[in-house]
Amino acid sequence: MGQIVLKDVVKKFGDTEVIPPLNLTIEEGEFAVFVGPSGCGKSTLLRLIAGLEDTTEGQVLIDGEDMTEVSPSKRGLAMVFQSYALYPHMTVRKNIAFPMRMAGMSEDEQNIRIEAAAKSLNLTDYLDRKPGQLSGGQRQRVAIGRAIVREPSAFLFDEPLSNLDAALRVGMRLEISEMHKRLKTTMIYVTHDQVEAMTMADRIVVLQAGVIEQVGTPLELYHSPRNKFVAGFIGSPKMNLLEGAEAQKHKAHTIGIRPEHIKVSTKAVKGAWKGTVGVAEHLGSDTFIHIHGVEGCDPMTVRAAGDVAVKHGDKVYLTPEKSQIHKFDEAGLRI
């Protein structure tokens, strides 16, 4: 259970077309992540699947059944919102019980599921509190608990971790991933954070202006981005894109090289790119060096393993790994 198919789906707000005809299949049990810059239509797409927005044209199929005209309450999906969207007037227990109560489940069954969900989400001690008395992370756990107990055919996550602080985000990311491994239910996860996308997804859907730029596994997107947009969006720090003479040497309009695929040296190297260090960010495990003066790409970012002793103003020589150079044509497509 849990295959979701979007067939020629179009969404217009008034005269503005936010999603031009779009086709996408999310397989049963898959963890799909929609990623893209803000305003790319990823949340709208999720809301179309949820039924919270009406499709202008096209069909939404869930497990082969046309759900386009079916109300959100009857699609059998569960959603976790960025704002948690808990019912503030109910205790945690009642929040989690709510979808089951609406489904007319017996109280015994409700209690069994609440206890199980609370245990797996570390909420047992908080069941009788109101959402207002919980921290952000706990609230999001309650929201997830409320989604789990329904045993939906798919989970929809709308930027669920964006309101949490960085440390908590990493923890919750792992919890959600583990939950997916355990439940094996289809999950669709919307985020603008490509690290979340890379770490959690079975398959990533990269969107820009309502158009799917590429669909693939995290490593497919990393190793062979279909175009310049995906190349620049996936990977952190961003891929360096060079134009001009250097690109023409490779018979391309633009070449891309990831920061981790460039060797940096303070000694002169024959045929290397020359530049001056602007800022060096020492993270201990890595050093991110932002280099000015490289022809066709300013600044160029280099990621060097370990601590590299460079400082502002140092002259450096950069050698890219030949096999890791990505080539793009004038339209920005991969050659």
Place this chain on the structure above:
Amino acid sequence: MAIVAQTSKLGIYGRPALAWIVALVFFFPIFWLILTSFKTDADAVKPEFLFFFTPTLDNYLNMTENYDYWRFATNSVVTSVLATGVALFVGIPAAYAMAFNPARHTKDILMWMLSTKMLPAAAVLYPMTFLAKSLGIFDTHFAVILVLTLVNLPIVVWMLFTYFKEIPKDIIEAGQMDGVNTWGEIKEILIPLAWGGIASTALLCFIFCWNEAYWTVRLTTTEAATLSKLIEGNRAPEGLFFGRLSAVSAAAVGPIVVLGWFCQKQLVQGLTFGAVK
């Protein structure tokens, strides 16, 4: 601290004094009304008996014995409660729809509803009276409740709309995802969350219904007549009997003043809702 230090003596004593003066000015007519209601009609018009007179309960006894005060009072309660109930019953779903599923013309509809309050009631007096009579509902509770509901509905919808707008849409959508139908959303989520706002709307609507005089006086004679009609009916052709009139008025405004007094916190909170955020 600096502000406290700068406050002059005039500020410390002057402001409360001013507040007392304003309060007394506003309260004086009511005080006078209550005093007069304990005077005989003859004493009521004599200035020398303004504060010092022999109190009498005659006016009140007369009112309950000869003017059937309790019937009017019951009518007031029944019509005000039911009209408020119906207004909420219609207004809550209306405001819900406009707050959470706005369409292209929602704003226009809201403006139009408010514009009905700009129409002078006198302009529709004849059609309304004619309609009531030809439909055979003149001087019935039904007609009074209907008119009171319709007159107050725009305010009720506007107030509820403002409260509902404050509820995050995500919570309503979460409800939809959790398998709730529209009625469930209203009952399980909206009403509990907007309870304070609904209560102050109901209270205000009830006060408006209770105090309504224009329509209740004109659309009733005896059967469905409310306390407004009782006051109006005490204008005798041979002149005004101030003692009697005062007793009737005091007995008519009394219940609503007491109600308002007990609910003032709720009312003030309701009316200033959203002002400070």
